[in-house]
Amino acid sequence: MENSVKFLTETVLRISGVDPRKCMKCGKCSGTCPNYDAMEYHPHQFVSMVEKGQIEKLMNSDSIYLCLGCMACVERCPRNVAPGKLVGAVAQLKLRQQDMNRKGGNDVAAFADEIVPQQLLMAAMRKYRK
Amino acid sequence: MIYSYYPGCTLKDRAKQMDIYARKCADVLGIALKELPEWQCCGAVYPAASDEIAPRLSAVRALMNTEEGKLVTMCSACHHVLKRTNFDWNRDENFRQKANNYMKPETPYDGSVEVIHFLELLRDEIGFDALKEKVVNPLTGRKIGAFYGCLLLRPGKVLAFDDPENPSIIEDFIRALGAEPVRYPYRNECCGAYVALENKACAEMQVERALNSAVAAGCEELITACPLCMYNLVENATAHKLPVSYFTELLAEALGVKEG
Numbered sequence: 001m002e003n004s005v006k007f008l009t010e011t012v013l014r015i016s017g018v019d020p021r022k023c024m025k026c027g028k029c030s031g032t033c034p035n036y037d038a039m040e041y042h043p044h045q046f047v048s049m050v051e052k053g054q055i056e057k058l059m060n061s062d063s064i065y066l067c068l069g070c071m072a073c074v075e076r077c078p079r080n081v082a083p084g085k086l087v088g089a090v091a092q093l094k095l096r097q098q099d100m101n102r103k104g105g106n107d108v109a110a111f112a113d114e115i116v117p118q119q120l121l122m123a124a125m126r127k128y129r130k
Numbered sequence: 131m132i133y134s135y136y137p138g139c140t141l142k143d144r145a146k147q148m149d150i151y152a153r154k155c156a157d158v159l160g161i162a163l164k165e166l167p168e169w170q171c172c173g174a175v176y177p178a179a180s181d182e183i184a185p186r187l188s189a190v191r192a193l194m195n196t197e198e199g200k201l202v203t204m205c206s207a208c209h210h211v212l213k214r215t216n217f218d219w220n221r222d223e224n225f226r227q228k229a230n231n232y233m234k235p236e237t238p239y240d241g242s243v244e245v246i247h248f249l250e251l252l253r254d255e256i257g258f259d260a261l262k263e264k265v266v267n268p269l270t271g272r273k274i275g276a277f278y279g280c281l282l283l284r285p286g287k288v289l290a291f292d293d294p295e296n297p298s299i300i301e302d303f304i305r306a307l308g309a310e311p312v313r314y315p316y317r318n319e320c321c322g323a324y325v326a327l328e329n330k331a332c333a334e335m336q337v338e339r340a341l342n343s344a345v346a347a348g349c350e351e352l353i354t355a356c357p358l359c360m361y362n363l364v365e366n367a368t369a370h371k372l373p374v375s376y377f378t379e380l381l382a383e384a385l386g387v388k389e390g
């Protein structure tokens with residue numbers, strides 16, 4: 001069953017706590033994003049697209065996994081919009097669907113070697129799986 | 131002075147030296163770090179959505195089991211998760227209710243614990259001037275850069291660790307040890323974090339940007355408080371490379387308790 005635009009938008013707004021209407025479209029978030037080049041949709045676009053209800057497009061883009069979670073955009077937004085929180089919330093919506101884990105537990109475990117810190121494996125489990 | 135201490139998983143294994151040297155230094159400084167009797171993994175990342183309750187429960191349990199009023203953390207990630215969860219606990223009724231309903235603790239956590247990073251302990255409780263007095267092996271002539279990364283500083287309003295855009299705590303720490311702190315533009319940017327797992331090139335790009343900036347500014351070595359930053363800065367370094375150590379290793383060296 002298709003998720004309604006209304007449901008997706010309301011959920012993203014609720015679980016992120018972000019109000020996209022506060023955005024003044026200055027682009028500072030995208031200007032500071034360390035992974036801007038790799039992202040199909042950039043931080044400022046997450047804000048405008050969520051406002052327009054285009055959640056599904058965002059959910060289906062790898063951009064949700066290219067955000068480093070660095071919070072640079074959250075800290076530096078002059079309007080306190082926190083685009084990074086939207087990215088995280090959209091990624092959660094995706095992962096919460098049936099069979100939508102980005103990685104299997106074994107895929108993450110396979111990365112473990114003598115050097116990789118437990119912190120990285122644990123973070124990957126949280127970021128790529130539900 | 132006795133503090134409760136939450137070491138975290140990585141400090142029991144891949145980042146053992148951060149923990150070992152912290153304990154040795156604490157002895158020299160007359161601080162008792164009392165490890166929490168039972169602690170669980172903090173989860174490494176603070177959850178991305180405000181309706182995620184379960185991922186924050188291990189942090190709540192750690193706070194609930196803290197008897198000393200202050201809970202000391204060493205790893206940037208543990209610090210981040212514990213401090214933010216504590217912040218939520220004192221402000222988010224919905225989170226508190228749901229967590230209590232699930233855990234049904236005999237005495238619910240009263241929100242009174244203060245989570246502090248070991249660096250904050252050094253700065254605010256001991257003081258860098260007093261720390262300087264304890265240095266037996268000043269690191270004279272060494273040009274050392276701080277790699278803050280993200281987790282210690284942001285979001286600044288919640289972590290209240292230092293000025294998130296122009297931090298100085300680690301530079302002041304380096305100076306207290308007798309070395310020369312070198313500031314460089316990318317010291318509070320991201321190392322590539324967990325994305326290193328599926329996209330090494332991305333981590334390499336972030337690390338090169340940081341190391342290039344550090345080398346250009348004259349850093350000869352870096353220190354960090356984050357095992358993931360350590361991993362990326364060393365394993366995903368390309369054109370530029372610098373030796374990286376944990377801040378407690380450097381401290382142990384200056385206090386004369388690092389063998390070798």
Ligand code: SF4
Nearest residue numbers: 023024026027029077
């Ligand atoms: S920095 Fe803030 S106000 Fe500026 S475009 Fe990004 S979200 Fe909008």
Ligand code: SF4
Nearest residue numbers: 033067068071073084
């Ligand atoms: S949190 Fe994500 S979107 Fe925001 S600046 Fe960092 S990488 Fe970019």
